[in-house]
Amino acid sequence: MEKIKAIVIDDEVNNVDLLVHFLEKYCPIVEIIGKATTSREGKVLIEELQPQLIFLDIMLDEGTGFELLEDVTFTKSKVIFVTAFDEFAIKAFKFSAIDYVLKPIEIEELVLAVNKAHEQIKLSLFTEKEQLNMLSNSINKNRLPLNFIAIPSVDKIDFVKTNEIVFCNSEGRYTTFHLISGKEIVATKNLGEYEQTLDKNIFFRIHNSYIVNLTHVLNINKSGGNYCELVTGESIPIAKRRQDQLHRFLKIK
Template sequence: MEKLRAILIDDEKNNLDLLSHFVKKYCLDVEVISECLTYQDALVQIDELKPDLLFLDIVLDENTAFDLLKEVKFKKYKIIFTTAYDEYAIKAFKFNTADYLLKPILIDDLIAAVGKIHKGWKTSEYLDSSQISNLSNSVLGKHPMNFLTISGSDRIDFIDPKEIIYMQSNGRYTEFILCNNKRKIMASKSLGEFEGLLNSALFFRIHNTYIVNLSHLLNINKKSGNYCEMSNGDALPISRRRYEGLMKYLRNT
């Protein structure tokens, strides 16, 4: 397997040295071609060396990683963000399907992140300007995460959670059923992975197979079992063990 040519970027020397040591020792399929301590150095090195992969700290001098990504001319690389940000920022990374490492970096997490990049090297896409802007706003807290990034096998969709009628598990994938003419999107993540990212005041898991948007719930049909009748006409079964929880939630809202 061909090695990924990587640039490591962090404005704290101790962090940069430790990351460099870990990558060189534990990620044998990665070649470190440059280590940058400053924003300006990173700006030059990325455009000159054209790396395959960036390990990129969020805060760089008085700038941010997102400023750097917008300013560089060369754009064809994958990114693993490194961050010491709080839980809200981590949720933003997951929400936007971005790869990240939480400081202090653990070796197992590093190996897993690099493995994920390698596995999806030929099929996944590079972050574009709109994704970078959305991720920047979410991570830095400029405004709440108001749309969901859905990565499929051949495209990336951006959808407003309010447009989701329900989500259906399909093995390791999740199918999104949306408002506009029953349009469907298939995402390459499991239903369980999305469950923790969605607003719990709006979405409820009624079954191992389904998460519903309660604003699209018309009624609960008790004939021949319990079913959620949704705004698009679909009737979805409610599992026995989740029925009481759903009814309790609805009574308290």
């Protein structure tokens, strides 16, 4: 396998330089293709360079590393958190982190984390090839009908009619689809990717964590805050900054 293409994101320049030094000296399988010291720079690097691996601090200049991961649309990068805060370990693994390396960095821990990333990246490359073969064998002309969406999960790919989707919500780097049947499917892509994929005439992102199928909305409840009440009996919040956009979309303002 070729070298792992990686970037480092940390709001302390000294921390970035030290980690890059350790990686170059002790982890020759890693090639650093980018460095960032702000969330904004980090997001740009991830989207433009599409690295295989991200070394990410949790506490950044603006918000957290978790928020950065939720904000990016490219989600195929593996993540190793490098941080001084051990209390976020459980949350880190909810974001599919490869590992969680504490500062000050111990070389042995860093090498083990990189080795784990190496193995998982090799496995994911193999899995992607399998998925592409499945798609090409299952779909004429390599395209799904417009009323279908392919939802990749850890062990399979579901083909779902879009009119069966009631809403979907962010689960860190994953997205959960809630279907009219009551079934839930956890996809291995983040919500931002599905915002770009789903039909914008029907699906609307009402919140940073939710996209709703407007054909399954019964009403907008304004009495206790703004909520979409759904045909399934669930209520999901509408973010304040998206209320005006939704009203304009529905031509009620």
